[in-house]
Amino acid sequence: MLTLIAFIIVLSAVVLPHEIGHFLFALRAGIRPLEIGLGFGPKLLAFKGKKTLYSLNAVPLGGFIRIAGLNPEEEKGEEAAYPEEESYLSKSPFQKALTILGGPFMNFVFAFLLLSFIFGVFGSPELSNEVDKVLPGSVAEASGLKAGDRLVGLNGSEVKSIEGAIAVIHKSSGKSLSLTLNRAGKVLTLWVTPKYDEKLKVGLIGFSPKVVYKKYGAFSAIAEGAKETVGISLLILFFIGQLIIGAVSFGGLAGPVGIAQLTGQAANSGIASLLSFTAFLSINLGIVNLLPLPALDGGRVVFIIIEAIRGKALDQETENRIHFVGFALLMGLAAALTVNDIMRWMSPR
Numbered sequence: 001m002l003t004l005i006a007f008i009i010v011l012s013a014v015v016l017p018h019e020i021g022h023f024l025f026a027l028r029a030g031i032r033p034l035e036i037g038l039g040f041g042p043k044l045l046a047f048k049g050k051k052t053l054y055s056l057n058a059v060p061l062g063g064f065i066r067i068a069g070l071n072p073e074e075e076k077g078e079e080a081a082y083p084e085e086e087s088y089l090s091k092s093p094f095q096k097a098l099t100i101l102g103g104p105f106m107n108f109v110f111a112f113l114l115l116s117f118i119f120g121v122f123g124s125p126e127l128s129n130e131v132d133k134v135l136p137g138s139v140a141e142a143s144g145l146k147a148g149d150r151l152v153g154l155n156g157s158e159v160k161s162i163e164g165a166i167a168v169i170h171k172s173s174g175k176s177l178s179l180t181l182n183r184a185g186k187v188l189t190l191w192v193t194p195k196y197d198e199k200l201k202v203g204l205i206g207f208s209p210k211v212v213y214k215k216y217g218a219f220s221a222i223a224e225g226a227k228e229t230v231g232i233s234l235l236i237l238f239f240i241g242q243l244i245i246g247a248v249s250f251g252g253l254a255g256p257v258g259i260a261q262l263t264g265q266a267a268n269s270g271i272a273s274l275l276s277f278t279a280f281l282s283i284n285l286g287i288v289n290l291l292p293l294p295a296l297d298g299g300r301v302v303f304i305i306i307e308a309i310r311g312k313a314l315d316q317e318t319e320n321r322i323h324f325v326g327f328a329l330l331m332g333l334a335a336a337l338t339v340n341d342i343m344r345w346m347s348p349r
Contacts, residue, residue: 003264006274008060010263012038014107014282015063018289021106022065022099023052029095032068032086034079039063051086053079067099071320089316093308100300107286108229111279116225118279122272123213124224129162130210138206143190145207146183153180162209169194173203213272232283240287255337294326 016038023033032051037043039057046055066074069087084090088099131149134140151159155178159165169177173196180189194203216224242248254262259281266277289297300323307313 002267003260006267007260007263010274010278010281011062012060013278014110014285017106017110017282018103018285019063019065021102021104021109022067023102024106025099025102026065026067026088029091029099030086031088031091031095031099032082034066034068034075036065037063051082072316073320089313093304096307097301097304100297100304101290103297104286104289107282107289108233111232111282111286112225112229114225114275114279114282115228116222118272118275119216119224119228120218120221121215122275123215125211125272126214127162127209128212129159129165131207132210133208135206135208139192139195139204140206143179143192143205145179145181145190145192145205148183150182151179151209152182152187154178156180166209169205170202175203229279229283232280233287236284236287240291250337253337253340255334255339255341257338257341261341293330295323295330296326299323299326 019036019038023036026033035053035055037053037055037057039060040062041057041059044056044058046053048054067088068075068082069089072080072089088096091099129151131145131147131151134145134147151162151165153159154165154168159180172194174193176191176193178189178191180187192205194205196202197204239248243250243253263274263277266274290301292298292302303314303319313319
């Protein structure tokens with residue numbers, strides 16, 4: 001139940017800024033937003049503003065915005081009776097592009113604000129030299145390593161960085177290592193021999209270090225939030241590049257079920273972890289929507305660029321058909337990823 005609730009909240013949290021971005025930039029361009037809704041299906045609540053319908057719908061998965069002139073065949077009755085100058089079709093390529101790009105832009109802004117908040121309130125997660133958990137049946141347990149021990153030396157050298165010590169352990173499969181520990185104020189030495197892990201291709205002794213959080217002041221938190229937003233964006237772009245060249249299999253992608261499971265894991269790890277995962281999903285949504293594929297915001301921008309080059313827009317009905325085909329293909333990919341998620345979840349570990 002926690003996983004389901006967390007997934008619904010997180011999904012709504014990343015979709016709503018996206019739709020609000022389209023909404024605000026449409027208003028800025030003088031385009032009428034016909035409806036902005038959270039969820040899909042039958043309406044639970046609806047409020048009609050001066051020009052826009054605001055709705056809360058029964059199926060709490062995502063959200064949408066309907067913009068005047070973008071899909072005129074779906075406009076019926078009174079909502080279709082708007083001035084021509086309030087239609088998306090009447091605007092310049094620049095105004096159209098800003099309206100379309102407003103969604104992904106707000107995803108990045110939302111993630112930046114969220115990450116800055118995390119750095120300021122919770123801090124940045126860092127690994128300490130304190131042992132958090134010891135894996136049952138591991139080399140670490142057999143040697144006498146216990147949770148709460150502090151690793152202060154490795155092979156006679158002072159441990160200045162736990163990451164550096166872990167790197168040495170990873171490279172020392174089959175070699176005897178001395179661990180100097182501080183256990184409740186007492187110094188002792190244990191001897192361990194890292195065991196080679198076939199899956200990870202490194203030597204392991206079977207312990208995990210404790211995570212601590214380093215807090216930042218207001219300005220430093222904002223700087224770190226910006227830096228982290230850029231870093232996550234580059235990481236996602238790198239992964240997409242690896243997918244394109246075939247270095248990473250599509251089987252490694254997570255569909256709706258996989259994302260729900262990851263959301264549940266983040267929720268179980270605490271509010272800071274859940275907020276960090278939300279920021280990651282928001283950036284991911286922004287970048288994916290910028291891909292130049294039909295049905296995505298990036299695909300619509302491609303048609304806007306063509307319009308700017310030609311001096312006139314392509315036939316709207318033809319463009320919408322292309323987007324419909326793209327949407328169907330994306331739904332097919334989502335279905336395939338969902339099946340893969342379920343198979344991965346059901347397979348024995």
